[in-house]
Amino acid sequence: MRGMDATSMDMMTTPAALVDLDRVDANLKRVATYTRQHGLRWRPHTKTHKTPELAALQLAAGAQGVTVATVREAEVMAAVCDDVLLAYPPVGAERLVRLMRLPPQVRLTVALDSGEALELLSREARRAGRTVGVLVELDLGMRRVGVQSPEDAVALALAVTYSSGLEYRGITFYAGHLRIPQAELGPAMREQAARLATYVEALTAAGLRPSTVSGGSTPTLWRSHEVTGLTEIRPGINIFNDRNSVSIGACAWNECAYSVLATVVSTSVPGQAVIDAGSKALAKEDGFTDTGVYGALLDLPDILVRGLSEEHGLLDLSSTAWRPRVGDRVRVVPNHACASVNLHDRLHLLRQGTWAGTHAITARGW
Incomplete structure (x- = not known):
């Protein structure tokens, strides 16, 4: 592999998750x-890297807080950040009890979309003697979670204001359904802005103007300013980027900072090479713009991973003269960095192409 310290990389057991800190x-x-x-405001989602050291880099670069999806992520990130948003419905006794045990200096905010979740959160906040902020979650087209109308948002926001232990801090949404090329985003962003405006207007008329309007994603990151009223964004993948991000123009290939080091273990079948990074290292997710492809080589992006089983990845060599040998090492950029990272227990760091240490992926699993 070009640009890597041969001694360190040759000693590394594959598959191994690599992070290029210069690109980060x-x-x-x-x-x-x-x-x-x-x-x-920039509140990056730490579900991508699940690593407090990388969250600390984001904060040092100018992030004003962090976003998490799990209680474990909240517990880990609380060690480096005192402003945490749990962007996931806080339902379940164990989840709530652990949240209330976060250090008292942590300014905790949660997203919710139901009266049931609100009541549970209020009860646990009272028991713990702490105040928890609430962002009312809206559905602006993702069709996953979120209240379905401005009237529902007003009712839930009012309920928050009347609930002890809770503080209404605004609204949140996630436009994860917008995974299209940047050049085609204009109409979708205008529609998102128009739908959001109906919620803000209704809340404002009810005396509940949201001080925080939280949204954003990596696919829509560079068009976030087109959504009038948005106050903070929560991109996650952009710290690493991935093949999906490249495919829709959200980043360039040379901005991909995450890859999986793999070893060629077989070249017996004509037209392909087999690597030791399968679905348990790369994650078996189709791309935004294609199916049946799960990654591409960092140094040779035209060479695609076209098949995955648990421990085998199949490199398609049908359109290239490049022929690897058994024992050669390659770096694969997966379609989805977040899913791949969660399959590993540590990140191996590179600085100027040289191995620079490791970070445990402390918040993975759980």
Whole structure:
């Protein structure tokens, strides 16, 4: 492999998750510049890396808080950040009890979309003697979670204001359904802005104008300023980027900071090579713009991973003259970095192409 310290990499057991810190730095600098230019708060979603050291880099680059999806992520990130948003319905006794045990200095906010979740959260907050912020979650087209009308949002926000232990802090949404090329995003972003405006207007008329309007994603990151009223964004993948992000123009290939180091273990079948990174290392997710492809080689992006079983990845060599040998090592950029990271227990760090240590993926699983 070009640009890597041969001694360190040759000793590494594969498959192994690699992070190029120089690219991470550049990715963080880019989003920090963008958010400053457009007056947006930056609250990155740590589900991508699940690593407190990388959250600390995001905070040092200008992030004002972090987003988490699990209680375990909240517990881990609380060690480096005192402003945490749980962007997941806080339902379940164990989840709530553990949330209330976060250090008292942590400004905790949760997203919810139901009276049932609100009542449970209020009860546990009272028991713990702490105040928990609430963002009312809206469905602006994702069709996953979120209240379905401005009237529902007003009713739930009012219920929050009357619930002890809770503080109404605004609204949140996730437009994860917008996974299309950047050049085609314009109409979708305008529709998102128009739908959001109906919620903000209804809440404002009810005396509940949201101080926080939280949204954003990596696919829509660079168009976030087109959504009038948005106050903060929560991109996750952009710290690493991945093949999906490249496929829709959300980043360039040379901005992909995450890859999986793999070893070629077989070349017996004509037209392909087999690597030791399968679905348990790369994650078996189709791409945004194609199916049956699960990644591509970092140094040779035209060479695709066209088949995955648990421990085998199949490199399609049918359109290239490149022929690897058994024992050669390659780096694969997966379709979805978040899903791949969660399959590993540590990140191996590179700085200027040289091995620079490891970080445990402390918040994985659980």
